Amino acid sequence: xxxxxxxxxxxxxxxxxxxxxxxxxxxxxxxxxxxxxxxxxxxxxxxxxxxxxxxxxxxxxxxxxxxxxxxxxxxxxxxxxxxxxxxxxxxxxxxxxxxxxxxxxxxxxxxxxxxxxxxxxxxxxxxxxxxxxxxxxxxxxxxxxxxxxxxxxxxxxxxxxxxxxxxxxxxxxxxxxxxxxxxxxxxxxxxxxxxxxxxxxxxxxxxxxxxxxxxxxxxxxxxxxxxxxxxxxxxxxxxxxxxxxxxxxxxxxxxxxxxxxxxxxxxxxxxxxxxxxxxxxxxxxxxxxxxxxxxxxxxxxxxxxxxxxxxxxxxxxxxxxxxxxxxxxxxxxxxxxxxxxxxxxxxxxxxxxxxxxxxxxxxxxxxxxxxxxxxxxxxxxxxxxxxxxxxxxxxxxxxxxxxxxxxxxxxxxxxxxxxxxxxxxxxxxxxxxxxxxxxxxxxxxxxxxx
Amino acid sequence: xxxxxxxxxxxxxxxxxxxxxxxxxxxxxxxxxxxxxxxxxxxxxxxxxxxxxxxxxxxxxxxxxxxxxxxxxxxxxxxxxxxxxxxxxxxxxxxxxxxxxxxxxxxxxxxxxxxxxxxxxxxxxxxxxxxxxxxxxxxxxxxxxxxxxxxxxxxxxxxxxxxxxxxxxxxxxxxxxxxxxxxxxxxxxxxxxxxxxxxxxxxxxxxxxxxxxxxxxxxxxxxxxxxxxxxxxxxxxxxxxxxxxxxxxxxxxxxxxxxxxxxxxxxxxxxxxxxxxxxxxxxxxxxxxxxxxxxxxxxxxxxxxxxxxxxxxxxxxxxxxxxxxxxxxxxxxxxxxxxxxxxxxxxxxxxxxxxxxxxxxxxxxxxxxxxxxxxxxxxxxxxxxxxxxxxxxxxxxxxxxxxxxxxxxxxxxxxxxxxxxxxxxxxxxxxxxxxxxxxxxxxxxxxxxxxxxxxxxxxxxxxxxxxxxxxxxxxxxxxxxxxxxxxxxxxxxxx
Numbered sequence: 001x002x003x004x005x006x007x008x009x010x011x012x013x014x015x016x017x018x019x020x021x022x023x024x025x026x027x028x029x030x031x032x033x034x035x036x037x038x039x040x041x042x043x044x045x046x047x048x049x050x051x052x053x054x055x056x057x058x059x060x061x062x063x064x065x066x067x068x069x070x071x072x073x074x075x076x077x078x079x080x081x082x083x084x085x086x087x088x089x090x091x092x093x094x095x096x097x098x099x100x101x102x103x104x105x106x107x108x109x110x111x112x113x114x115x116x117x118x119x120x121x122x123x124x125x126x127x128x129x130x131x132x133x134x135x136x137x138x139x140x141x142x143x144x145x146x147x148x149x150x151x152x153x154x155x156x157x158x159x160x161x162x163x164x165x166x167x168x169x170x171x172x173x174x175x176x177x178x179x180x181x182x183x184x185x186x187x188x189x190x191x192x193x194x195x196x197x198x199x200x201x202x203x204x205x206x207x208x209x210x211x212x213x214x215x216x217x218x219x220x221x222x223x224x225x226x227x228x229x230x231x232x233x234x235x236x237x238x239x240x241x242x243x244x245x246x247x248x249x250x251x252x253x254x255x256x257x258x259x260x261x262x263x264x265x266x267x268x269x270x271x272x273x274x275x276x277x278x279x280x281x282x283x284x285x286x287x288x289x290x291x292x293x294x295x296x297x298x299x300x301x302x303x304x305x306x307x308x309x310x311x312x313x314x315x316x317x318x319x320x321x322x323x324x325x326x327x328x329x330x331x332x333x334x335x336x337x338x339x340x341x342x343x344x345x346x347x348x349x350x351x352x353x354x355x356x357x358x359x360x361x362x363x364x365x366x367x368x369x370x371x372x373x374x375x376x377x378x379x380x381x382x383x384x385x386x387x388x389x390x391x392x393x394x395x396x397x398x399x400x401x402x403x404x405x406x407x408x409x410x411x412x413x414x415x416x417x418x419x420x421x422x423x424x425x426x427x428x429x430x431x432x433x434x435x436x437x438x439x440x441x442x443x444x445x446x447x448x449x450x
Numbered sequence: 451x452x453x454x455x456x457x458x459x460x461x462x463x464x465x466x467x468x469x470x471x472x473x474x475x476x477x478x479x480x481x482x483x484x485x486x487x488x489x490x491x492x493x494x495x496x497x498x499x500x501x502x503x504x505x506x507x508x509x510x511x512x513x514x515x516x517x518x519x520x521x522x523x524x525x526x527x528x529x530x531x532x533x534x535x536x537x538x539x540x541x542x543x544x545x546x547x548x549x550x551x552x553x554x555x556x557x558x559x560x561x562x563x564x565x566x567x568x569x570x571x572x573x574x575x576x577x578x579x580x581x582x583x584x585x586x587x588x589x590x591x592x593x594x595x596x597x598x599x600x601x602x603x604x605x606x607x608x609x610x611x612x613x614x615x616x617x618x619x620x621x622x623x624x625x626x627x628x629x630x631x632x633x634x635x636x637x638x639x640x641x642x643x644x645x646x647x648x649x650x651x652x653x654x655x656x657x658x659x660x661x662x663x664x665x666x667x668x669x670x671x672x673x674x675x676x677x678x679x680x681x682x683x684x685x686x687x688x689x690x691x692x693x694x695x696x697x698x699x700x701x702x703x704x705x706x707x708x709x710x711x712x713x714x715x716x717x718x719x720x721x722x723x724x725x726x727x728x729x730x731x732x733x734x735x736x737x738x739x740x741x742x743x744x745x746x747x748x749x750x751x752x753x754x755x756x757x758x759x760x761x762x763x764x765x766x767x768x769x770x771x772x773x774x775x776x777x778x779x780x781x782x783x784x785x786x787x788x789x790x791x792x793x794x795x796x797x798x799x800x801x802x803x804x805x806x807x808x809x810x811x812x813x814x815x816x817x818x819x820x821x822x823x824x825x826x827x828x829x830x831x832x833x834x835x836x837x838x839x840x841x842x843x844x845x846x847x848x849x850x851x852x853x854x855x856x857x858x859x860x861x862x863x864x865x866x867x868x869x870x871x872x873x874x875x876x877x878x879x880x881x882x883x884x885x886x887x888x889x890x891x892x893x894x895x896x897x898x899x900x901x902x903x904x905x906x907x908x909x910x911x912x913x914x915x916x917x918x919x920x921x922x923x924x925x926x927x928x929x930x931x932x933x934x935x936x937x938x939x940x941x942x943x944x945x
Contacts, residue, residue, distance in 0.1 A: 048865075092782050098853070118860045121508070123499035160749050160750055373578065376582050380585070383603060384586075387865045388867070
């Protein structure tokens with residue numbers, strides 16, 4: 001599903017470089033809260049008569065407990081199955097007939113619902129969204145059918161996809177202490193025994209206006225959004241939600257390794273280091289240094305991994321590095337590689353190659369040229385991201401939902417420019433060591449017998 | 451992302467970036483809108499907001515498309531967008547794999563090698579050149595077309611060097627031997643990777659069965675036997691004829707005046723090899739109907755059900771687009787999604803669509819389901835298609851689909867990225883400048899009978915080409931369908 005991939009890419013991208021009013025007139029952004037605690041953020045973008053509405057809930061798979069994995073994602077599916085004013089699927093049918101794009105996504109830290117539509121229809125999106133926040137039906141027969149769809153989704157996206165399967169197991173190992181080890185779609189054993197009562201309890205616990213953020217970007221004014229938000233969400237009462245503990249990890253859990261034999265043709269490698277996120281870092285500068293390291297390694301075809309390992313040594317057919325700073329708790333700095341089997345390279349050699357690049361970061365600061373290139377990309381990306389109202393809204397919603405502020409957007413360039421070459425070297429020395437490391441080797445099933 | 455790194459991520463499918471990013475961040479429902487019962491009773495709207503809508507089609511961004519030809523014969527489509535200090539430039543060449551001739555994968559490999567070397571610069575210098583300006587180079591090759599694109603800031607200190615480099619890349623690629631060897635190896639790794647994807651294997655098989663000896667039959671990627679044999683001089687020859695200025699459409703959107711745009715496009719057009727448009731490819735022959743199974747050790751079975759459809763200039767395009775939109779286009783709310791997913795929980799997603807191409811592209815239905823229910827599911831989908839072709843859409847379905855298309859129209863031109871894509875497609879398929887408006891008018895004027903007639907004319911439920919990929923397991927009966935309750939269930943939890 002291309003659009004999905006693109007949107008996921010946009011999310012990753014947004015996580016790297018949120019936008020900023022740079023080199024263009026800043027877009028007016030307004031923030032207010034209703035009396036029931038619903039936070040609303042409106043960003044004006046008047047280029048086209050369209051608008052995106054996103055409602056973000058502070059709940060996701062990292063909130064779940066063993067035996068109940070997959071609840072947040074399953075609830076997301078059931079949110080389309082009816083509420084007080086709407087029968088099962090009816091909201092979606094109404095939106096479709098209005099020509100809206102709509103969807104939802106669930107992650108470790110959030111569950112979000114969105115509609116993109118012509119500006120004159122915003123009220124419909126808000127009324128539907130408010131209705132299912134206030135009065136979800138959760139019928140047992142709809143659940144019985146939908147859980148089968150979710151199992152199909154798991155088979156399609158995880159069980160029949162070796163790379164996804166590998167990452168699920170890797171993640172479970174790499175986060176020993178926090179809920180981040182839980183796969184968002186849930187373990188199959190938990191899907192098999194999930195009940196509609198559990199979903200009702202999950203909904204009651206977390207779906208309250210004071211646990212949500214409404215983000216609107218497009219051809220609207222703050223005052224019209226405020227009137228609509230009050231009208232549709234204003235009467236929904238505030239409710240206590242359970243305390244949400246920030247997911248904390250051990251600083252140095254010790255080196256962990258797994259070998260997986262899967263239905264794959266190509267071996268591959270995953271490496272992850274336990275590191276803080278922006279919400280948990282003692283020194284935010286370290287986090288921004290890690291973000292820049294991600295870009296130095298993999299921010300374009302001229303970055304270090306493609307230049308040195310893919311083209312230079314031809315050690316890998318592909319390699320990547322990524323790090324998400326904008327999470328609720330601690331994070332992971334992840335590297336992956338596929339050894340160049342055509343050139344006879346092995347997993348061990350690829351792992352050694354990735355380590356050489358990490359050691360290089362520890363041993364010498366990056367050059368001014370390299371940093372200038374990264375800066376140019378950051379500046380341009382801040383403008384490019386403004387071409388899409390959806391990615392603007394997603395950046396705002398994600399920051400707010402993980403407990404940071406959307407105003408970080410405006411500090412983006414300054415934060416990154418404050419990072420010195422020495423900071424980068426120090427961050428590499430602090431975090432890239434074996435006590436923090438998890439490694440997965442993924443091999444074809446046939447090679448097990450060799 | 452997929453476009454920018456077409457080769458690295460698209461072709462090779464380097465899972466451990468894209469797929470993992472998806473898994474880590476998003477586990478959601480299929481794209482798009484939802485749900486549609488057969489009969490939407492005209493019950494009183496319970497939504498205040500819906501009752502307040504005036505029923506008029508929404509306004510949309512007014513595109514002033516400007517068009518001209520360059521001195522070298524390239525067609526240009528330009529939209530001025532002064533709101534953001536950036537531009538998107540998209541060159542669409544009739545240089546897809548249907549022009550491969552005997553050398554499968556030649557078009558793709560030529561396209562992938564554009565940015566691997568120019569006089570005085572190797573791949574690293576080219577990449578560093580774009581990236582140090584914050585510019586994004588993109589490329590990709592498909593069956594009809596090959597694309598090269600540039601996104602950059604418009605300030606002269608970024609725009610001018612970015613354009614110089616882009617002009618070198620599209621006009622003077624050197625196709626270095628070492629890079630060629632490396633890219634071939636990566637493509638071979640990509641072919642290995644494909645073997646773990648039942649959906650991909652099914653798709654390869656389907657196109658071969660649909661198209662036989664036609665140039666659409668083979669994958670744009672070529673094969674593990676064709677790619678190693680391609681030499682540098684073949685790439686040079688293909689570039690000289692297929693990347694000629696007479697064989698390209700140049701689409702441009704951004705913060706540029708007409709005169710700035712003309713200068714920019716003249717520079718790009720002048721950098722290309724001189725030459726005319728390539729001859730259009732012939733229409734394919736009708737395929738042999740029938741089913742073929744690929745045994746694969748997955749949990750699910752992938753099903754592809756297809757026929758030859760239409761080319762992009764077919765007069766029935768609007769009727770078929772609307773007809774398909776009701777049957778299985780765009781996700782939730784279609785007949786397929788309603789019957790297969792919503793009422794029976796058999797699949798995560800089921801879609802149908804016409805790919806209207808230069809020559810007749812496929813009409814295809816695709817889905818995945820539990821292996822033990824695959825035969826029953828296939829029969830269900832075939833029955834749904836037969837019923838739809840026999841009876842056509844209801845008036846209500848037709849009205850709803852028209853409303854939907856009018857409502858989504860503003861979204862199709864909301865961003866620069868969306869507009870440049872529309873311009874590229876309109877230019878490539880020789881559509882008039884007012885095409886978007888005309889298409890919408892055509893759709894709104896259609897009757898249910900016209901849609902039924904067009905669908906029945908182009909599709910035959912007895913002439914399907916079917917490919918499945920999955921394990922061979924004992925089959926079970928389908929569960930019975932459940933109907934969406936017409937009345938609202940009582941007992942809604944209150945807060």
